[in-house]
Amino acid sequence: MSILQQTTIDAIRNGEAPLLASWISNLEQGGALRDSRISKEEVSVQAKDFLRLLVAASATGDAADLAKSEWADSRQFLESLSRSRALQGFDSHHTAYFIFSLKRPLFDLLRSTYEHDPQVLTSELWAISELLDTLGMHTIRAFQKSREDVIMRQQEELLELSTPVVKLWDGVLALPMIGTLDSQRTQVVMESLLQRIVETGSEIAIIDITGVPTVDTLVAQHLLKTVTAIRLMGADCIISGIRPQIAQTIVHLGLDLGGIVTKANLADALALALKRSGLSVVKAG
Structure with a gap:
């Protein structure tokens, strides 16, 4: 030209x-x-x-x-x-x-x-x-x-919206997860959760994986990294949503989740968190 x-x-x-x-x-x-x-x-x-x-x-x-x-x-x-x-x-x-x-x-x-x-x-x-x-x-x-x-x-x-950190009780946070957990999302999860722990001074964090379709070696490693980061902040972590299929997969893969407290559902995890906080829920009247 x-x-x-x-x-x-x-x-x-x-x-x-x-x-x-x-x-x-x-x-x-x-x-x-x-x-x-x-x-x-x-x-x-x-x-x-x-x-x-x-x-x-x-x-x-x-x-x-x-x-x-x-x-x-x-x-x-x-x-x-x-x-x-x-x-x-x-x-x-x-x-x-x-x-x-x-x-x-x-x-x-x-x-x-x-x-x-x-x-x-x-x-x-x-x-x-x-x-x-x-x-x-x-x-x-x-x-x-x-x-x-x-x-x-x-x-x-969408990634930020899919990892909301919810305050369930004074000192108790919950992170309900939906979808696949990969390296990028794990980083967002850790940053969001750790920031909320600092802001609220919470001592217990619950990660609910009910909406996570599968758990493989990579997903387990991401969970372990998140739990380790939470513990370094001086807080405890409970993983809830361990369905029978996921439990069997973890056993078959030989994954070591030793030292991590797990519960079948979010209600059981919240009950344990309240117990550790010295609280109990009773029916009124």
């Missing part, structure tokens, strides 16, 4: 209004404006802003290298556009189509501008095509990164 001819840049600048109208018409025909998540007015403003950035960058910048400073504003615009589309729930095709749908209006403009000079027309058509392809690919990459950031943040939020 190379710098566009000044005649091409002038033609785009002078024909901005009909070019934008044709571009918006293409977007409408392609179904890009049928979604209620984005309005035609918003897309029109974005199209106008991008076209002016494109003209400004093309006047001084070599389209062969979008990393150059001349394209900084265009890159920033496309990255912002991709991020907003990702947050709105659009896919990469919808986002890239915003750029690629500009090809036909520009091609039509170039044909009318260089209708008597086919050699220059061919050269400029190729330059514009490569430029929009490069900008479109940059948009897709920016969208994918934004989407990955959204997914990662959602996973972190």
Whole structure:
């Protein structure tokens, strides 16, 4: 690719209004404006802003290298556009189509501008095509990164929500766990639980694994690490939710959970915790 001819840049600048109208018409025909998540007015403003950035960058910048400073504003615009589309729930095709749908209006403009000079027309058509392809690919990459950031943040939020630390009684905390326990989740569990132990001054922590589907060697190791960290904080730990299937699995695997107090359900674990705290629950009256 190379710098566009000044005649091409002038033609785009002078024909901005009909070019934008044709571009918006293409977007409408392609179904890009049928979604209620984005309005035609918003897309029109974005199209106008991008076209002016494109003209400004093309006047001084070599389209062969979008990393150059001349394209900084265009890159920033496309990255912002991709991020907003990702947050709105659009896919990469919808986002890239915003750029690629500009090809036909520009091609039509170039044909009318260089209708008597086919050699220059061919050269400029190729330059514009490569430029929009490069900008479109940059948009897709920016969208994918934004989407990955959204997914990662959602996973972190779900992970935090799936490991709530509940205060059952003064000095007694419970952590009901649901789903698979892996290294990343174990780290979140330990951080959340240890932080709550410090905040509340609790002396007993109950880890309920009723919602953990399976217990293997790796899961047992994660539990042991968590229990060890809790003990280092000066608190005791009780593991509840040891179902018959899990108990058999632990025995068959030869896992050593010696020194760890286990209970079949959360109610039994709470009763033991209250007993250790010198408390008892009796029926009123």
